[in-house]
Amino acid sequence: MFTQSEENYLKAIFHLQQEMSDGVSTSRLSELLNTKAASVTEMIKKLADKNLVNYKKYYGVQLTSLGKKQALSVVRKHRLWESFLVERLNFKWDEVHEVAEQLEHISSTKLVEELDKFLGRPQYDPHGDPIPDANGNLPKATKKRLSQLKEGSQAVCKGFNDNSSSFLKYLDKQGIGMDTSIEVLQIESFDESMTIKVDEKEISLSKTATDHIYVEDQIRA
Amino acid sequence: MFTQSEENYLKAIFHLQQEMSDGVSTSRLSELLNTKAASVTEMIKKLADKNLVNYKKYYGVQLTSLGKKQALSVVRKHRLWESFLVERLNFKWDEVHEVAEQLEHISSTKLVEELDKFLGRPQYDPHGDPIPDANGNLPKATKKRLSQLKEGSQAVCKGFNDNSSSFLKYLDKQGIGMDTSIEVLQIESFDESMTIKVDEKEISLSKTATDHIYVEDQIRA
DNA sequence: AACTTTATTTAGGAATAGCTAAAAGTTAAT
DNA sequence: ATTAACTTTTAGCTATTCCTAAATAAAGTT
Numbered sequence: 362m363f364t365q366s367e368e369n370y371l372k373a374i375f376h377l378q379q380e381m382s383d384g385v386s387t388s389r390l391s392e393l394l395n396t397k398a399a400s401v402t403e404m405i406k407k408l409a410d411k412n413l414v415n416y417k418k419y420y421g422v423q424l425t426s427l428g429k430k431q432a433l434s435v436v437r438k439h440r441l442w443e444s445f446l447v448e449r450l451n452f453k454w455d456e457v458h459e460v461a462e463q464l465e466h467i468s469s470t471k472l473v474e475e476l477d478k479f480l481g482r483p484q485y486d487p488h489g490d491p492i493p494d495a496n497g498n499l500p501k502a503t504k505k506r507l508s509q510l511k512e513g514s515q516a517v518c519k520g521f522n523d524n525s526s527s528f529l530k531y532l533d534k535q536g537i538g539m540d541t542s543i544e545v546l547q548i549e550s551f552d553e554s555m556t557i558k559v560d561e562k563e564i565s566l567s568k569t570a571t572d573h574i575y576v577e578d579q580i581r582a
Numbered sequence: 583m584f585t586q587s588e589e590n591y592l593k594a595i596f597h598l599q600q601e602m603s604d605g606v607s608t609s610r611l612s613e614l615l616n617t618k619a620a621s622v623t624e625m626i627k628k629l630a631d632k633n634l635v636n637y638k639k640y641y642g643v644q645l646t647s648l649g650k651k652q653a654l655s656v657v658r659k660h661r662l663w664e665s666f667l668v669e670r671l672n673f674k675w676d677e678v679h680e681v682a683e684q685l686e687h688i689s690s691t692k693l694v695e696e697l698d699k700f701l702g703r704p705q706y707d708p709h710g711d712p713i714p715d716a717n718g719n720l721p722k723a724t725k726k727r728l729s730q731l732k733e734g735s736q737a738v739c740k741g742f743n744d745n746s747s748s749f750l751k752y753l754d755k756q757g758i759g760m761d762t763s764i765e766v767l768q769i770e771s772f773d774e775s776m777t778i779k780v781d782e783k784e785i786s787l788s789k790t791a792t793d794h795i796y797v798e799d800q801i802r803a
Numbered sequence: 804a805a806c807t808t809t810a811t812t813t814a815g816g817a818a819t820a821g822c823t824a825a826a827a828g829t830t831a832a833t
Numbered sequence: 834a835t836t837a838a839c840t841t842t843t844a845g846c847t848a849t850t851c852c853t854a855a856a857t858a859a860a861g862t863t
Contacts, residue, residue, distance in 0.1 A: 446693070449700060450693065450696035450697060450700055451696055452692070452696070456692070459690070460688065460690045460692075460693050463688045463689065463690075464685075464688060467681065467684045467685060467688075468684065469680070469681045469684070471673070471677070471681075472667070472671065472681050475667075475671035475672055475673070476671060479670060479671055
């Protein structure tokens, strides 16, 4: 239905739309897609012709509902394949991206449905990102990596992404386990290490560590 | 390393080489690949430049050892994915081809190795075709579909590809089961139905039936 | 408000992989 | 051995998706 290139643009626009509320700029897209701005402009015009994006010259693009649906389908496939690679084929969570970038373009409704079923209809991928269902709906609660949180956030531990027992022992020693409540106090910009509060104690975690801890955002009253 | 198109050409040449001992003709390739002869000529030149085929104008192409290696890698991936689809994702053996045509181009050594391991290193795909190993070696004994045999062949039943119990009952009634010896007496060209000898009895099987019966070729003394 | 900087678009070009139509080579037949 | 039939190749076009360089629009500065 759509070319690989078109799908990549839709996915990129989708991701950037979640950061910037207004139109997604040509330059941000070219950055993310490793192309030049001129190429982006051209492709955007084609997507607009196909009713996948709304485009106003010099003011960026936004997905139409058709474009969003298509983007979500690609995201769904990407995250399902990542889950497959990690859970069935012994990939590490940081090894899957490149391959999933290829697999996400395989076109077969039956394949996606059966893969989803085979994996037990997972709601989150190995990076903790939510997997859209066949209708494009995302799970409500947003599981994230601890490293994705901002200063001041409050969260609850919901999983760990490292099979090494030394990592789990380390966490245990720090008093971090399943359902532990956490508050992000400070993030150092130079190495992205994080100071968090756990049970009234302040501890410091490296980026490596916070990358491997999944949390659920707390809704503050 | 190679484009999807290049891989498709290499695979097509590989398959045609097994039928015709001399060079593979431009027209047969264009037929198999659903392209025009002129397009084939062009691509062949590119493959020759890359040392994947030997090409002599007007006399067809043959794979070099590099080309053969590459073709076998694609065939390996194709057949592994077909096995995956049938054995893990509930595809029927006649539903897998299109999807496998896409999956065979995914490029990741680790993916192929892990998939092979995950499937238990199968030697044959759901069509009964042999799966090359990572070095391009094929299993010696050649399991085939009964429909692939020529008149006069002798073979032994080694499997059936139909989950319907009615098919198995039908075979049982005809006296065909695991390890039954078979001789192909005649093949009707108009409907590809086959007359075979089983236990001194002659029976006739439709193409649908012979497609679903796997046999092992008998080596004649 | 005019000018500079930055971002975006336009214009024209390259590579890939397909096409048609015409030319040239090979094979078969008289 | 020449011609007819068929196959293959060449030449010239098209579409996709990228590129660079130049032109134009928007945003920021004084």
